[in-house]
Amino acid sequence: MFVYMNGQIIKQDEVRISPFDHGFLYGLGVFETFRLYNGHPFLLDDHLERLNKSLETLMIERAFTRDEIMEIVISLSNANELKDAYIRLNVSAGNGEIGLQTDVYKKPNVIMFQKPLQPPKEMQEKEGVWLETKRNTPELSERLKSHHYLNNIAAKREIGNDLRKEGIFFTSEGFIAEGIVSNVFWIKGGTLYTPTIETGILNGVTRQLVMALAKKNGWRMEEGYYKKEQLLEAEEAFFTNSIQEIVPIVCINSRVFPGRKGKHAKNLYEDYSLHREELWSRNQL
Template identity: 65%
Template sequence: MYVYINGQFAKKEEVMISPFDHGFLYGLGVFETFRIYNGHPFLLDDHLERLNAGMKTLNIDAAFSREEVLKILKELLAKNRYKHAYIRLNVSAGNGEIGLQTESYTEPNVIVFPKPLSPPVEMAEKMAVLLDIKRNTPEGGERLKSHHYLNNVLAKREIGNAPDMEGVFLTQEGFLSEGIVSNIFWYKDGILFTPAIETGILNGITRRFVIALAREAGLTVREGFYKQEEAEAADEIFLTNSIQEIVPVTSFSGTDYPGKEGRIVKALYKHYEAHRETLWSRIQLGGIVND
């Protein structure tokens, strides 16, 4: 497998970074994961928008355009002979002296990792379980998709490696927040609910896109602070993730749900499926933006 690193393409076994990289020493790095569908990087503009904002927060003096990243992706896909792929675009602060740095990082390490994926066939269902470990609070004003993943790793250890299970965090105050690698939604009485970003969750790209899809379809969407009992009373529950797409939930806290047979999740997935080989941004959905 070939990866991209700092302007070059190399076999994965040959890729190296310095131990003086502040992404390694202090966790100063951000990343985006997204899918390539038949050569198209779905919602790439939205991912780059979030990546560029995260780099600004970390004082990394860099920004990526669609054209720049597309050039990398096209060559990377060609070298690996992939048409459908998982992509991780990773930016770490770059090399520095040992010690905390206040000046801007001007030479970040940029690595793009691909993995082959099969063309999607249908939604994959999961069971959702409440985690004992609580969601930590963001390191700054809002949660970045950053290298700080210990809370997620500890949560994953709690539930194990079962591929059909996702753990759901509560905040320290007892409000629903998000999954280990997903955002959570539920439908009840004509309304689609999801925790607000003020709970400290990652404002997922697929989360934003699904909110836009739902509103475009005429659904009422409410973001707020909710207790687990409110989700448990739902007609349908599903998770969202840029790689796994829309994931229907079959059980949560001992209650069964219709999973992929749910009316709302089937309708949303149909719209999602229709757009994934063409859209660059959620903004293209009738101009609806959810920030």
């Protein structure tokens, strides 16, 4: 496979990053993952909006436009001969002296990875698992999609490598937060519920799209602070992220949910699927 790095398309085993990169030394870096459907980068504008905001927050002097990223995506996809793919766009602070830096980072390292990923023929399903590991609080005022992943790794180790399972974090106060690599939703009485970003969760791009789809379709929507009993009383529940899309929950412990048979998740997924090859942003709905 080929990788893009700082203006060049090179073989993945030729990628070199200095140990003086502050992304390596201090975790100063952010990334976005998105999917390419038949050559279209789904919700790219929304991903870049979040990425550019995060870079500004981290004082990394770099911003990306759709045109710039599309040029990279096309070049990399041609090199790898892919039309359907997983893409990770990674921006680290760049090289600096050993020690904490307060100045702006002016020469970040930009890398784009890609691997083949075909559109699913139907929704995946997963078992939800309550985590003992608590969701840590964001390092800043809101959670960034940053290189700081130890909390997620600890949670993943807790549930193991079973791809049919997703862990569900609680905050230290006992409120439902999010999945290890996902946001969580549930439906009861015609209302779609999801934890507020004030719980310290990542405001996922797919999370925002699902909320926009719910609004477009006239659903009631509520964000708030919820205990696990409220989720367990739901009619349906599902996870969301940009790679796995909408993933219905089949059970949490002994509580069984309808999974992909649930009509609300099915309707959302069908609506979602219609837009894969056309939407640049949820704002187009």
